[in-house]
Amino acid sequence: MPYSNTVIDPNPMLVAENLTKSFTSGQLSTRVLDDLSVEIGAGALTLISGPSGCGKSTLLSILSGLQAPDHGRVLALSESLQAMDAKRVEAFRLHHTGFVFQGFNLFPALTAREQVQLPLQYMRLSAQEITRRADEALAEMGMAHRQHLRPAALSGGEKQRVAIARALAKAPALLFADEPTSALDAANGQIVIDLLHRIARNHGTTVLCVSHDPRLISHADRVLTMEDGRILDDSDRGAR
Amino acid sequence: MMVSLARKTLLHEWRRFLPAMLAVSFATLLQLLQAALVLGIFGGAAVYVSDSNADLWVGYPGTQSVDQGRPIDGDIASLLEMNPQIESVEPFYLLDGDWRGGHGTGGVSVFVSGVSTRPGAMMFARVLTPALRARLAYPESVIVDPADLNKLGVQVGDTASVNGHLVRVVGTARGLRALGGADIVTSLQTARMLDPAPSDSGGPTYLVARLRHPAAASSVVADINGHSGFGRYQAWTAPAFARLSVLFWLFNTGAGAGVLFLAVIVFVVGAIITSQALMAAVAASVNEYATLNALGVGKRSLRWVVLEQAFWVGACGVVLASVLAALLIWLAHSNNVPVAMQPSVAAACLGLVMALVAVSGLMAMRSMQRADPATLLR
Incomplete structure (x- = not known):
């Protein structure tokens, strides 16, 4: 069993308490999250899977502070996101969270290295620190030799590795990934999920990944299966 | 980086x-x-002011633009000469004329400028060379802008008539182009001769003056405008009068x-x-x-x-x-x-x-x- 020696931090990095979220379109109101509670620990890759429309992306967006729930609260690194105003949530995200999306969302004008450096510039780091972190993150993602290329010259897998390096260079405690492999072929999807898992283990990062890709399940430390806004099944594979 | x-x-x-x-x-x-x-x-509209190097202009009170000037009393020159700040004073005649050139150009309305022909005179000092100004000393001599020659139907050396009097074009100077007509420059004496209706005073349209310290122009203007008893007049600094004229035309x-x-x-x-x-x-x-x-x-x-x-x-x-x-x-x-x-x-x-x-x-x-x-x- 791979990664069976992973120890999940007993202090959860991310706690969701009684989250409820509904979307209204016209007169129809759909409940996307239904009184959902979950705790997620550090140093592990937690996968949320389930059919499309089950509410997994909404859960990720609320846990990462991109959206607010209708009811309930989120404790991220022991801080309540609901107690913060929009500016403080932004500052929290700047210092503690990384994101990887399905579309790689790289600026066409920037080289791989510049893509990684750009968010670091807003963290008030010294120029040397920015360069050091960017180079390390790119090297860790195996992209050091491609760092002077723009997105147009990179393959899909390479672009996603640059996007992960961009998130990783911030040294976040929380790393969120939304369908990170669904735009990639099998081999590249494999590489990307391995890299995410390695980040969780080597950096002690809380990696929360949303995917409907069944190939990822075998790589996750813990799998939360969702349906109709609730968690149906919680299998803690790493603890076994 | x-x-x-x-x-x-x-x-x-x-x-x-x-x-x-x-x-x-x-x-x-x-x-x-x-x-x-x-x-x-x-x-x-301000070519008379901007082509000359006078610091001060004195004209009829309330004049809105240089070309709208009316004759003033020539004795005002004494008031100016008495002011210790003023170095020299010079009269300037500006009158309307009806130009008849050759070559079937019909009548052209012109502005006749009568200026001093003394060396170092202020009027049109920026466009008239000393040699050109000296040529105006001959009676009936006029100078025009080269761009106006066609309109006036003449060449240098030709004769024409202004208000029925004979004149001769003795040269051209660039920068005399007027708004809505042509400027012709002549001597003070010739200008007085061309005046169809010499006013009873026979005074100049303007008196222009050069100051010992041009920077003091505003205070000298205030000083001169403060006097009374020398007839009706108003003084302006040259830049103020030029701006007044341009704005008058721009908005009218x-x-x-x-x-x-x-x-x-x-x-x-x-x-x-x-x-x-x-x-x-x-x-x-x-x-x-x-x-x-x-x-x-x-x-x-x-x-x-x-x-x-x-x-x-x-x-x-x-x-x-x-x-x-x-x-x-x-x-x-x-x-x-x-x-x-x-x-x-x-x-x-x-x-x-x-x-x-x-x-x-x-x-x-x-x-x-x-x-x-x-x-x-x-």
Whole structure:
């Protein structure tokens, strides 16, 4: 069993308490999250899977502070996101969270290295620190030799590795990934999920990944299966 | 080395920003050329002041423009000469004339300037060479602008008649072009002879004076205007009188309103095109901006990227247009088209365009609102 020696931090990095979220379109109101509670620990890759429309992306967006729930609260690194105003949530995200999306969302004008450096510039780091972190993150993602290329010259897998390096260079405690492999072929999807898992283990990062890709399940430390806004099944594979 | 997203994007996607840059260039060019033409054409109203090196002008009280002058009492010269600040005083006659040249040009209305022929005289000192001025000492001699020769139907050496009196064209001087007619320059004596209705006083239209310390012009003007008992007169500093004349013509002909109208149109059209291009650039990268926001880069910082792009678009457009405008104004000038430019007016035009750019940037900044990271999660 791979990664069976992973120890999940007993202090959860991310706690969701009684989250409820509904979307209204016209007169129809759909409940996307239904009184959902979950705790997620550090140093592990937690996968949320389930059919499309089950509410997994909404859960990720609320846990990462991109959206607010209708009811309930989120404790991220022991801080309540609901107690913060929009500016403080932004500052929290700047210092503690990384994101990887399905579309790689790289600026066409920037080289791989510049893509990684750009968010670091807003963290008030010294120029040397920015360069050091960017180079390390790119090297860790195996992209050091491609760092002077723009997105147009990179393959899909390479672009996603640059996007992960961009998130990783911030040294976040929380790393969120939304369908990170669904735009990639099998081999590249494999590489990307391995890299995410390695980040969780080597950096002690809380990696929360949303995917409907069944190939990822075998790589996750813990799998939360969702349906109709609730968690149906919680299998803690790493603890076994 | 800091990564400038605004500049990198601008360079990499220059095609996207080109329409905005051309719009800014075009707006700048239009404003500059319009200003140059207006200054050139309406500067003609003040040609008597701007072509002379007098510091002080004294004329009929309430005169709104140089060409509207009426005779004043020649004795006022004594008042001026008594002022210790004044170095020299000189009369200037300005009267209307009906010109009859040869070659079937019919009548042409002209402005006759009677000036001193003494060496070092102030009137038209900037356009008349000492030799040319000396030629005016011969009775019935006149000098015209070379660009007016066709209109007047004469060549240098020809004779013509003004108000029924014979005159001879003894030379030409560039820079005498008047607004709505032709200027002809002659001596004081010849001008008095050409006057169809010499007023009873027979006084000059203006007295111009040179000061020992030109910087003191305003206080001397106040001093002179404070006297009474020497008849009716009013004094102005030369720059004030020139400005008065230009503004009189600018607003009495409706040209001023036209200039403002065109400036507003250019401003609005330029701002719309520029902001549209900037918005399109934001829209094209909206997911990337949303990702930066998800990573914690504030909306305020992202809006600055748009404003910085607007600034660079504006700066490139303004530089391009300034070079073109300088070239076109030079070309117009060398073809006798009346154009003129002043640093303050050029700065005002460029300032207006940069304001246009700033407004476009502010308008485009609002489209950053759509960069919502929650939309990246489906």
